[in-house]
Amino acid sequence: MNVKKLLVQVLVAMVLFVIISVILEKQYTMNVVLDKSQKAVIFGIIYGIIIWAGQKFRNKKE
Template identity: 45%
Template sequence: MDKKKLISQIIAAIVLYTIISVILEKEYSMETWMNEGKEALIFGAIFGLLMWFRERFRKSE
């Protein structure tokens, strides 16, 4: 998996996580957007690491 594909998947995960979380909160204030955005960045970092590890170990088999 090349870097562009990995980065695009991470960005898509961050955006989807943020939008879905805000919709489920049913509160659309700026504070909610910021809190969910921070959580989404953490989620994106973990998701990216897991995708990278999965791809790295899959290729070596």
């Protein structure tokens, strides 16, 4: 997988994570947004590793 594709997917996932979790929280203060943003960064790192590992192992089997 191209690095640019991976980064775009991770960034989109992080943005969606922040938007959805802030909407579900129903509080729009800066503290809530910053807290959700920190969690989104952690989520993005884990999500990126999972996508990268899945793609790498899938290509080895073929």
